[in-house]
Amino acid sequence: DGGITQSPKYLFRKEGQNVTLSCEQNLNHDAMYWYRQDPGQGLRLIYYSQIVNDFQKGDIAEGYSVSREKKESFPLTVTSAQKNPTAFYLCASSTPLGRAGQPQHFGDGTRLSIL
């Protein structure tokens, strides 16, 4: 079955450490997204990518970095510059932008905590 796989499900970060969250999709979608979700709150966009080798900052990109070397993969690195990284991180994908009514498909998330 096609879908989005995020790993790991749980991740712990030490002070001053960078960590990378994996996101892989086999839906053949061009667009991919990373969101942050804090308890009791909605989704905030971190980064998005419309095509391989291209990505754009979202609303809260500071302290995060991404790459898009393959269509299927869109890893997110939480750097030591992100001072409050504890959150639930969601990856999503969708068919090409500009097509009306295309929903986003989500992975099951990675929960990041600070040790």
Add this chain to the structure above:
Amino acid sequence: GDSVTQMEGPVTLSEEACLTINCTYTATGYPSLFWYVQYPGEGLQLLLKATKADDKGSNKGFEATYRKETTSFHLEKGSVQVSDSAVYFCALSTNTGGFKTIFGAGTRLFVKA
């Protein structure tokens, strides 16, 4: 800018009660509208969508009608079940300026047996 406002939760209902979760939006252009559902510890799943005015989206007993005149997309279900307990997100997407998917803050629903 574009925005989505949905009623604050939590909403607590008894099994078989009627559900309405209000959602209103502000958008330039002609947005598509969505309801997503999130079960504990999981990602969001598309529940239903509508792409133009007066369209009704429906799925699993849930319905929502795209009302352009009131800029609303309220989620309704005639008889909720315990298994409907989740967080519900209203969202819109437009083609204006390229990509845009804007999510509401989410409404948590608890259904008691």
